[in-house]
Amino acid sequence: MGELQRRLTDFAAARDWQPFHVPKNLAAALSVEAGELLEIFQWLTPEQAAAVMDDPGSANRVRDEVADVLAYLLQFCTAVGVDPVAALAAKIERNELRFPVPGGGAGGAAGGSDEGAEG
Amino acid sequence: MGELQRRLTDFAAARDWQPFHVPKNLAAALSVEAGELLEIFQWLTPEQAAAVMDDPGSANRVRDEVADVLAYLLQFCTAVGVDPVAALAAKIERNELRFPVPGGGAGGAAGGSDEGAEG
Amino acid sequence: MGELQRRLTDFAAARDWQPFHVPKNLAAALSVEAGELLEIFQWLTPEQAAAVMDDPGSANRVRDEVADVLAYLLQFCTAVGVDPVAALAAKIERNELRFPVPGGGAGGAAGGSDEGAEG
Amino acid sequence: MGELQRRLTDFAAARDWQPFHVPKNLAAALSVEAGELLEIFQWLTPEQAAAVMDDPGSANRVRDEVADVLAYLLQFCTAVGVDPVAALAAKIERNELRFPVPGGGAGGAAGGSDEGAEG
Numbered sequence: 158m159g160e161l162q163r164r165l166t167d168f169a170a171a172r173d174w175q176p177f178h179v180p181k182n183l184a185a186a187l188s189v190e191a192g193e194l195l196e197i198f199q200w201l202t203p204e205q206a207a208a209v210m211d212d213p214g215s216a217n218r219v220r221d222e223v224a225d226v227l228a229y230l231l232q233f234c235t236a237v238g239v240d241p242v243a244a245l246a247a248k249i250e251r252n253e254l255r256f257p258v259p260g261g262g263a264g265g266a267a268g269g270s271d272e273g274a275e276g
Numbered sequence: 277m278g279e280l281q282r283r284l285t286d287f288a289a290a291r292d293w294q295p296f297h298v299p300k301n302l303a304a305a306l307s308v309e310a311g312e313l314l315e316i317f318q319w320l321t322p323e324q325a326a327a328v329m330d331d332p333g334s335a336n337r338v339r340d341e342v343a344d345v346l347a348y349l350l351q352f353c354t355a356v357g358v359d360p361v362a363a364l365a366a367k368i369e370r371n372e373l374r375f376p377v378p379g380g381g382a383g384g385a386a387g388g389s390d391e392g393a394e395g
Numbered sequence: 396m397g398e399l400q401r402r403l404t405d406f407a408a409a410r411d412w413q414p415f416h417v418p419k420n421l422a423a424a425l426s427v428e429a430g431e432l433l434e435i436f437q438w439l440t441p442e443q444a445a446a447v448m449d450d451p452g453s454a455n456r457v458r459d460e461v462a463d464v465l466a467y468l469l470q471f472c473t474a475v476g477v478d479p480v481a482a483l484a485a486k487i488e489r490n491e492l493r494f495p496v497p498g499g500g501a502g503g504a505a506g507g508s509d510e511g512a513e514g
Numbered sequence: 515m516g517e518l519q520r521r522l523t524d525f526a527a528a529r530d531w532q533p534f535h536v537p538k539n540l541a542a543a544l545s546v547e548a549g550e551l552l553e554i555f556q557w558l559t560p561e562q563a564a565a566v567m568d569d570p571g572s573a574n575r576v577r578d579e580v581a582d583v584l585a586y587l588l589q590f591c592t593a594v595g596v597d598p599v600a601a602l603a604a605k606i607e608r609n610e611l612r613f614p615v616p617g618g619g620a621g622g623a624a625g626g627s628d629e630g631a632e633g
Contacts, residue, residue, distance in 0.1 A: 158277060158361070161365065164368055165368070168368060171377045172375060172377060172378070173378075177557045179322055179325065179326055180317065180326055180328060181317040181322055181325035181326075182322075182557055184310075184313050184314045184316070184317050184325075185314055185317075185426075185555070185556040186556050187313065187314070187345070188310040188311055188313070188423075188426055188427075188430075189426075189549045189553045189556055191303075191306050191307040191309075191310040191311075191345075192307055192310075192545060192546045192548075192549025193546075193549070194303050194307070194352075195303045195304055195306070195307045195545065195546055196546045197303070198299065198300040198303050198304075198542070199539055199542040199543045199546055200534045201300060202441070203300055203301075203440070203441070206299045206300035207298055209299060209356060210356050210357060210358075219356060220363040220366070223352070223353060223358050223364075224360070224363040226306070226310075226349055227349060227364045228364055228367065228368075230342070230345055230346060230349070233342070237329050238329060239329075239338060239342050241342050241343070242277070242280065242346075244339040244340075244342045244343040244346070245280055245342075245343040245346045245347055245350075246280065247339070247343070248340065248343035248344070248347065249280075249284070252287065253287070256291060258291060259291070259292075296438045301437055301438055304433055304436070304437040304542055305437050305438075307430060307433065307542075308431075308434045308437055310430075311426060311431070311545075312430070314426065314427055315427045317423070318424045318427055319420055319424075321560070322559070396515060399599065399602055399603065402606055406609065406610070409615045410613060410615060410616070411616075417560055417563065418555065418563045418566060419558060419560055419563035419564075420560075422548075422555050422563075423552055423555075425551065425552070426545070426548040426551070428548075429545040429548040429549075430545055430548075432541050432545070432590075433541045433542055433544070433545045435541070436537065436538040436542075439538060441536055441539075444537045444541075445537055445538075448594050448595060457594060458604070459601075459605065461587070461590070461591060461596050461598050461601045461602075462598070462604070462605035463605070464544070464548075464583075464587055465587060465599075465601070466602055466605065468580070468583055468584060468587065469602075471551075471580070472580060475567050475576060476567060477567075477577055477580050479581070479584050480515070480518065480584075482577040482578070482580045482581040483518055483580075483581040483584045483585055483588075484518065485577070485581070486581035487518075487521055487522070487525060487585075491525070494529060496528045496529060
């Protein structure tokens with residue numbers, strides 16, 4: 158991750174793109190790319206969506222959009238000085254306290270509610 | 277990254293959330309969280325946005341949303357079997373061919389056009 | 396629509412919000428609000444999503460997010476001087492040429508492909 | 515608006531697209547199109563963004579994306595049975611109580627905070 162962040166920084170610097178890579182623009186670009194990933198799935202049934210990688214064209218498109226999302230997330234993190242891995246590790250620890258594992262198997266509806274509260 | 281993916285998988289499994297964590301839902305959740313990160317910046321000037329980490333409350337919110345975006349990106353990648361680091365490394369290599377470093381310092385406008393083509 | 400646009404303009408002007416209501420910020424806010432509408436549906440099955448208005452709390456949330464999306468769309472249109480109804484009428488006419496009605500009933504897969512091309 | 519909703523419904527029905535036009539898919543498509551509108555602005559300074567309609571190509575792109583956002587918003591509203599104009603009128607009335615007009619001219623910072631609370 159750190160190495161990818163450095164490569165992205167060097168890539169942008171070599172092309173004089175840093176003036177564009179300010180936090181607000183990178184947050185917008187991240188959101189735009191996440192939308193492009195979602196676009197692949199928007200008209201698919203859940204079953205079609207689960208099989209998206211079976212089609213080589215769709216699989217390439219998915220990998221490409223994943224790369225774009227990760228690229229802008231890392232560039233955003235560089236711009237604001239946030240360590241994304243540390244941020245996620247801390248969040249998982251908070252969530253382990255916030256959503257304790259239920260004693261018995263919680264049903265789908267309960268899981269759904271928990272998920273609703275997760276954001 | 278691999279370890280974070282495993283922790284997220286275990287976290288969801290322990291709470292019976294896997295039925296919700298299908299590719300289409302995770303792509304939607306990723307887009308929603310990227311929107312929540314953008315929300316922090318939507319009314320800020322570029323200058324205010326660049327100073328977002330100076331305010332402890334905003335800084336916490338940024339770290340929290342970065343964690344959410346990375347969490348859903350990694351869970352999406354687990355669900356579709358994509359290695360996000362390999363996908364980004366391959367994309368950087370393609371982009372190095374696609375956007376060769378200009379001999380002289382390209383100006384901002386050119387950089388902007390290149391950026392427009394990047395997505 | 397024109398009347399709503401005027402009310403939104405007056406509302407923002409009375410609160411000195413115009414400096415924030417520039418095109419880039421309004422486009423970001425529109426995207427953020429569309430994400431909040433999507434959030435309601437992200438973990439739902441298609442069947443649960445189709446019944447979203449049966450629950451009064453969800454129904455209120457849907458109406459609230461629809462209002463936010465339309466508000467920012469109209470304020471964006473005011474800021475850039477675009478008539479949204481005229482823009483959509485022109486687009487429907489273009490699409491009628493671009494996607495001619497198939498002679499026989501086209502199947503779901505064909506419809507899905509057309510939809511994919513629509514964006 | 516009502517007439518545009520009818521035209522969009524007829525357009526989709528003639529092409530057998532209704533099975534795709536369920537609430538969850540339309541909410542996703544609305545978010546994707548809002549992202550495409552934002553994409554036009556993502557690397558622009560506020561000044562460049564304010565002049566976006568001066569360039570005929572950008573102006574056409576803006577009108578096209580506005581049409582797409584409005585189209586999916588109206589189709590979503592048809593699918594869930596929400597009147598978008600009534601929803602927005604009700605929201606404006608609620609917001610008039612929630613954000614009373616300040617006696618004196620509130621400064622930019624206060625306006626920004628209000629905006630932050632608006633979503």
